[in-house]
Amino acid sequence: MRRRLVGLIKNLVKRVQRSLRTQLILTFVFCLAFAAAIEIVIIQLLEDKFASRYVETYTGMKEMEHQTQHLAGVINRVQELYPLDPASQKSEIQNLLNDGERDTLANTATFRIVDEKGEVMIRSENASRESVNLSDLLRRVMEQRNQTQFLDQTSAFVTLYPVEFVDKEAYLICTGIPREEVQQGEKFTEAGALLFVVIFLFLFYQITKRKTDYIEELSRELKVISQGKLGHRVRKRGEDELGILAHSINQMAEDLEAKIEEERKAERLKNELISNVSHDLRTPLTSIIGYLRLLHEGRAKTSEEQREYxxxxxxxxxxxxxxxxxxxxxxxxxxxDVRLAKQIVSLNELVGQISEEYVPLLEESELQLVSKLSERELSVDLDPEKMVRVFENLLINAIKYSHKPSVVELCLQEQDGGALLLLRNRGDDIAQEQLERLFERFYRLDQSRSTDSGGSGLGLAISKSIVDLHGGKVWATSNAGVITFYVWLPVAEPQAERQL
Structure with missing residues (x-):
């Protein structure tokens, strides 16, 4: 039970930490309650120290009036209940008067019913039998009702209401000492309200100041980022909406920085492409124009020179x-923009056929090909023509850059749910930075960009694009002069599963 309670509390705390709205509501409620408590305590202290006291009987007077009025109504209803039975009327009314006297505080009030001459017709147990002067009594009642707070404690309070008694017009008279209450002369209600507002605003401002300062900080940091400083980051505080906003701002700045860097890289690659294409096109074109000019100007002396040119x-x-x-x-x-003519092909047969075709060229370059293909048939859904171009590019690359004489290894194996082709040859060690750029367009390890040794610089880039279109991966490693190219392709589903 205790563990569940602790878990519930932790869960509630997490929810509060993740909701700015809930934090503000709880802050508002706390400030409201705290300010109200402080107001009550301060007002009580001020009243205890500075307020004067007086005795007030107005509330007791009103209570006696209401009781007399209610009793008069009940007496009138008794007349209606026993219209032809005066004895029952007197008995019931006598009981009502006695009960009314007993119901007053400390039996301080008595009840009498008098006729129009002031003679007592019936009374409660402790009421006086003396007749009354109705004119003086009415004047006294009016004077006492005009008093709102103070009353002479030595005089009794009197009130009366008209009733019917034994089919005669009469008056119910209540005489007694009203209940007293001690009141304070000075009230601090307005001061308390002002104190409440001040305390509430102060507490709410102080508690929410951290959040408002953080919002201002986010605004300043966002302005810095908007000025182009995309490497700048905002501090993340908490897990609520402001924390999420800070994370989003950082993510936005990171994405913008990456996008701008990508655009810069694209612009740089575009410039390199233009420069490389211009260079690679200009070099053979210059040679063609040069030799044709020699022929056009008749500088070839013999037919052998003409044929050479x-x-x-x-x-x-x-x-x-x-x-x-x-x-x-x-x-x-x-x-x-190319559509692949895919079909299910045995990669074992395709690789074996290509390697056999390149054996003479490898031997001519003093290279020995060692093949080790998977015993299990690996079928791949691919475009044979395009994939042959990939394998040929890798073999030609190995022929150009291998040390002579040496061995070129070709392996095909199953790995990570796909077919992995490895082509390993010995050559000059390649730095990691160069390995990462091997599959870029127009990139050559030969920085002099000699097309005689390095080709167009597009072979590996074309190979990577073809492998990517097939959902595969291609990469290279270099270790102690051993360069290995890897081509991974997903294996095709079995024919039965494809039909299902």
């Missing part, structure tokens, strides 16, 4: 064509 110009033209085609293909792949 034409061979070089034709080779540069093919190189230019490949660059343009690679650039066009990369642009399509990067903007997802």
């Amino acid at each position: 034409l061979r070089i110009a034709f080779g540069k033209s093919e190189q230019l064509q490949r660059l343009v085609e690679d650039l066009f293909e990369y642009t399509k792949l990067s903007h997802h």
